[in-house]
Amino acid sequence: MENSNPASLSRRSFLHLAYAALGSLAFLESGLILFQYLQPRLGEGEFGSxxxxxxxxxxxxxxxxxxxxxxxxxxxxxxxxxxxxxxxxxxxxxxxxxxxxxxxxxxxxxxxxxxxxxxxxxxxxxxxxxxxxxxxxxxxxxxxxxxxxxxxxxxxxxxxxx
Ligand code: FES
Missing domain, CATH: 2.102.10.10 (Rieske [2Fe-2S] iron-sulphur domain)
Incomplete structure (x- = not known):
């Protein structure tokens, strides 16, 4: 049953926003991990070190x-x-x-x-x-x-x- 209480709608909007923010954070974190994985490792004695x-x-x-x-x-x-x-x-x-x-x-x-x-x-x-x-x-x-x-x-x- 749908609740038309404005406070309830506001809670629903808040939850949607929170899920979206958490999803974005997880996406960014995955991107960062992938970026770090693809970076060349600088060992001792290599150019850049x-x-x-x-x-x-x-x-x-x-x-x-x-x-x-x-x-x-x-x-x-x-x-x-x-x-x-x-x-x-x-x-x-x-x-x-x-x-x-x-x-x-x-x-x-x-x-x-x-x-x-x-x-x-x-x-x-x-x-x-x-x-x-x-x-x-x-x-x-x-x-x-x-x-x-x-x-x-x-x-x-x-x-x-x-
Ligand atoms: S003179 Fe060295 S790159 Fe042009």
Missing amino acids: KIKAGLVNDFPPNSVTHISNGRFFLVRLAEGGFLAVYQRCTHLGCTVSWEMAQNKFICPCHSSHFDQQGDVENPPAARALDLFAIEIINQEIWVDTAKPLSRQSFAPSQITYP
């Missing part, structure tokens, strides 16, 4: 070493400091290579050149290669590849010393 590049003494002064799992070049400058230079060109994102004979990074896509510190030597790239933060703990070099550090040009304050 902190990566151990090696020991300080593994890298002689004035050297450039490609750390492929971290997608960066570990540059040890002549005076002993380090830079972790992201391999991604700041023009349109191609992967630069280190050309030892020319002592520069070269982008194969539109021929931007960068010096050892990552500064632009030849456009179209308009700013220096990005860096990753370096931490040296007990002579171990750790590079945080979670977030590239954008910069306009090289500055001595960007160097990490052992």
